Amino acid sequence: MTVKEIVKEHGNKRENLLQILHDIQNQNPDNYICEKAICELSKEMNIPVSGIKGTASFYTMFSFTPRGKYIIRVCESPPCHILGAQTIFEAIELKLGIEVGETTDDGLFTLEGTSCLGVCGVAPAMMINEEVYGNLDKEKISKILSLIQNKERK
Amino acid sequence: MSVNIIINNMEVNVPRDTTILDAAKKIGIKIPTLCYLADLQNPGSCRMCIVEVEGAKALQPSCVTKVSEGMNIRTNTKKVRDARKIILELLLSDHPWECNTCDRNQSCELQKLADEYGINEVRFQSVRERMPLDESTPGIIRDPNKCILCRRCVSVCQDVQGVDTLAPRARGFDTIIAPGQGDMLSEAVCVQCGQCAAVCPVGAISEKDDIDKVWEAIDDPNKFVVVQTAPAIRAALGECFDLKPGALIKGKMTTALRRLGFDKVFDTNFTADLTIIEEGTELLTRLKKALVDKDKNVALPMFTSCSPGWVNYMESFYPELIPNVSTCKSPQQMFGAVAKTYYASKVDKKKEDIIVVSIMPCTAKKFECNRDEMNDSGVKDVDYVLTTRELGKFIKQAGIDFINLPDEEMDAPLGTSTGAADIFANTGGVMEAALRTAYEIVTGKELPFKGLHIAPIEGLKGVKEASLKIEGTTKEWRFLEGVTLDVAVAHGLGNAKKLIESIKSGEKSYHFIEIMACPGGCIGGGGQPRMTTDAIRQARINAIYKEDEGRKFRKSHDNPAIKEIYEEFLIKPLGEKSHHLLHTTYTNKKEPSPKK
Amino acid sequence: MLKKSIAQILVGIDSNSVLSGARKIKTRIITEINKQGISDQVQVIETGSIGPINEGVVIGIYPSGEIYANMTEDVIEEFIRERFIKGRPYKKLLLSKKLSTGVDTTTYDSRKTQHYGRIVLENCGKINPEDIEEYIGADGYEALGTALEEKTPEGIIKTVKDSGLVGRGGAGFPTGLKWSFAKAAKESPKYIICNADEGEPGTFKDRLIMEGDPHKVLEGMAICGYAIGANTAYIYIRGEYQLSIQRLTKAIKDAEKLGLLGKNIFGTDFNFNVKIKIGAGSYVCGEETALLNSMEGLRGEPRLKPPFPAESGFLSKPTNVNNVETFANIAPIILNGSEWFKKVGTESTPGTKVYTILGHIKRPGLIEVPMGITLREIIYDYAGGMSSGKFKMAQIGGTAGDIFSSKLLDVPLEYQELQKLGHNLGSGAILIMNETVSIANFLTCCMKFFVHESCGKCSVCRIGTRQMYEAFKRLEKKEAYFDELETIKELAGELKLTAFCPLGQSVASPVLSALKYFGKELVQGVNPDKKHEPVTRENMNRGFKPLVYGNK
């Protein structure tokens, strides 16, 4: 969908900005909101670019730089932390060779830290795109990532 | 309705909706502030102004907390002082400690508070990343490292100017104030009005400093350096030397400029008078084409063009108005073009050897003099622009004891001017000056208003309008007999936008419109001494009207030097020479589009 | 019409299991259940990941808790017959692991709660949340009907006031009183907002309520709408809660179809529309005024109060904001009366409280218990005791909450008792930790959260949280300045006194309580010889890595 169509679907009132930004980001193959889209959005919604960027950059789910196809968001809040979130980060860093904030060379994964995902019952937890994974340990991480890698390589 | 409250054991009676801050001010108690900006914003976010209110658990921000009956307030207890100290320590923890080399040394609100609160140690380590300096535009320089995120600039750029260039970006500790597009101002649409620089409490936004370049020119024996001063300077420069807002210091300023080593001290007022002749004629010509020739292509209303901040805004936001904007250059640029041609030949100098320095209330003028169109004399028409604030520093650098200077007169002929030129400095002034001349051209009579002042377009109301019925026209102008001339005035770009939208929607229609980018007009320009509040704007305006009223000549067409330049050089308004030297063109710069 | 099912089959649908054919298997199970004639007793529910990963399609059985892995289509017939007709475990695919907290299940001790009965979670795990008829079967929407037909708005507000219900979003403000403010507001339209942002670490009660019984929340909102005179409502829900979003969306649609939401509800002239707004990752947006900004498409920074939302809220109109759990309490109160509600809980805080209990305990999960039970009871009666090690401390109310030492194991958990000790109940998350957790390390993590989530509007919180984080990092490495603890204490005190919004103010809670109960341990991180470095150009702005990830 074009920016224009997305705006049309939600209505061009400012109240709908977050929803529209979600949609714009989701349909971008690199999982981010590009400068061009922001400019178009500015015209469609009659909101200055500075206002759109100011809003979008406030929220951790939006990005202005290209990201991987899969965004791994590992929870680093206290409940996950005491049950081993750090080892989860390490396992992912080891497996994918990227640090927090980075994207793998094949463009598949971006690793991010996040605040509580609200699934602390299965801490430590992470989300890969919209899917939640809980009760994680090193082995599970490795399996989950391999599964995605295999699927993508096919 | 008023309420009784107690501040520091003193009883006060204040109106119901007063803030604690204002109530305290009333009895001479100063409460420190950083994010608060009179007339404009009080986000209550810097927390410097917190006070103890009996019964409240937390400390209360006095800039936003309204008084209530019986309130018992303490503004300087240990609790309050400790809290303010910690806030300052936190702000300073990531602040570059560069006061000595900072534009705001000695005029910085943060520095001053650190002094007042005796901050002799900062217990917190610096953790912020160093960010690059933004020197990308001719007028404004930003040092994000010094920013304390008070958001005064954001408020001004968004709410007053409606340009929406600056906005907060990211969040929490990583929050910065950044231009909408890209990281540098030049990548975004910024009209260079400098209003942000005028309100910044610290050295995070300032005008680009050109003092050294001017020193260099003055020190160069091969250069003939002339200076022009805009009308708005004479009512504000005194503030740089702790005089009251509105102190008139034209004579001292002239002496100071001469002692600084300028070869000639001239006046932008001269070309302000010239602007009136050219622009007035342009208006009458347009009216004639529309009314007599029934020319449908004539663009009316006509807009003034002397404010480069407005011109920049128009080119980016309303390029469809380009045909409506007077083709006259601003007085500063007319001056440059005339100085390097007419005056150069008068004193037998090569234009290359003349350096024109402008003293302007304005940062947009720094931008304007660098526009590609602005070299009609064959070289750059205006070489350097200094703001009022820079001139203040310049004079101090030269060791001139400004306050005790004698008064001197400006040089002829480019220093000769009228009261009509003075009032260019404030909102409504250009309109009034234009009508003083146009009305007299058309009717042969003086503008029929008390003191030649058009009361409805004076003052600080955002959008003002007036109607003038033309009666008793001379033969040549008979077609205007009985016509009611509708004019409007807006200052501050947010107000300009409102006015333009009301015209576009068909709700309003006018013949002539004056727009100045800065609130209050040039007297409230982005390069004027800090801080500018509405009260200070009004004081400066009053001073300007006083200056006008004290003049021998109060109408541009009465200026003998203007008569002379037409006789000797320009021949006639809108003539070939005028067209070449005094008029300009505009460019459609409608944005936004991706910059990278 | 009540379809009380005896058992539920939870089919874990996540990206892995889908790859292994989970959706096909779900359809197959339903077909088989119908075929074998037990569809009125066994219900199939779709849920997120059940736990085991890379074990093919995984299903769980509720309430017994077995987990079966690697389900394939060809075993389903046999599986259903064995497990539900014959009633014995299907050994072939049975995993030794039990359904633990499960994303969608609840762990609670029936011995305790049976006595009082559950209020908020009454239907969770019993009815199919995606079937409005089941909710109606469980007396659903009866309260709304009663309210519209028999009660005046004033009467409803009085009942809610009398019930003593206080908001469950953390601030503990009396709900009835809040409604009366919104009702008194003159301007129109008025709005209702259900705060489902739930960002407090360790809290996921609202999610389970929305996933397990979405209609209960909607019904509470509609009653509120009638009471205060609002016809439009929004649920502001965090972007991560995909299943809640789906279930609520469906619930709204279903209710509209039956005339329980939308125009002329129950044939009266009351109209009530509910829309969903999705957040985008920001804890502070749970603060009601920040939430309003976020809903208006602005940066989620808190607004100045006054004006309060009841006077000027969403789009500057009168707005009533309540938490999910608060709304879920409404229908039962209206249906059973305020006296009934007051029988549960303590005198000052009636009703139940839904807690999420986590950490080093045997059975982490969700419980609904009467107000006023103690930490000891929670750990040993509900959570099955410590999973490993000895109890060291608990953090009550999420990351913004106080840290309790073993001294406080027997304090009743309810608003007033805690206030006496200078503590707070907060959001209802209880994180229990054993002695392996170092206090400095734990607080570093807490502070990282605040740095991450501070909106940056006010200087004390923006810079103060970051400096706190740095200080605890130093303490953890035993490299803290000689006066670090005093500085921390002072800074925490100032945050409490001067921060713009409760986020900044609440940073003080974990810090000050930790200093109070674990000061001795923290002192060990101080290096008495370490003095402050004088500021020089070299150590200014040395360029630390930003803590907020993402690419702004």
Ligand SMILES: Cc1cc2nc3c(=O)[nH]c(=O)nc-3n(C[C@H](O)[C@H](O)[C@H](O)COP(=O)(O)O)c2cc1C
């Ligand atoms: C930083 C912060 C985060 C909050 N997060 C939530 C939240 O996620 N959910 C919630 O219901 N209330 C949250 N609150 C409380 C709300 O501001 C508000 O008090 C509440 O939604 C009112 O509902 P109640 O009266 O039903 O409790 C938060 C408050 C603060 C200061």
Ligand code: SF4
């Ligand atoms: S390009 Fe225009 S709309 Fe965009 S930020 Fe700049 S001024 Fe605002």
Ligand code: SF4
């Ligand atoms: S902004 Fe103020 S405190 Fe900062 S370096 Fe400049 S003068 Fe000093």
Ligand code: SF4
């Ligand atoms: S104020 Fe202090 S630091 Fe600054 S120049 Fe003077 S002596 Fe040096």
Ligand code: SF4
């Ligand atoms: S100069 Fe004017 S337009 Fe540019 S950022 Fe400053 S206030 Fe905005």
Ligand code: SF4
């Ligand atoms: S640049 Fe200046 S005015 Fe703007 S936020 Fe920073 S300190 Fe305040």
Ligand code: SF4
């Ligand atoms: S009034 Fe403004 S535009 Fe006109 S000459 Fe003065 S500074 Fe220039």
Ligand code: SF4
């Ligand atoms: S109003 Fe005056 S000071 Fe402001 S931009 Fe225009 S010319 Fe410059």
Ligand code: SF4
């Ligand atoms: S206390 Fe923190 S979260 Fe609250 S307004 Fe201030 S910076 Fe924002």
Ligand code: FES
């Ligand atoms: S703390 Fe990690 S999901 Fe809640």
Ligand code: FES
């Ligand atoms: S001046 Fe009052 S909070 Fe900033």
Ligand code: FES
């Ligand atoms: S936020 Fe107002 S100056 Fe700091």
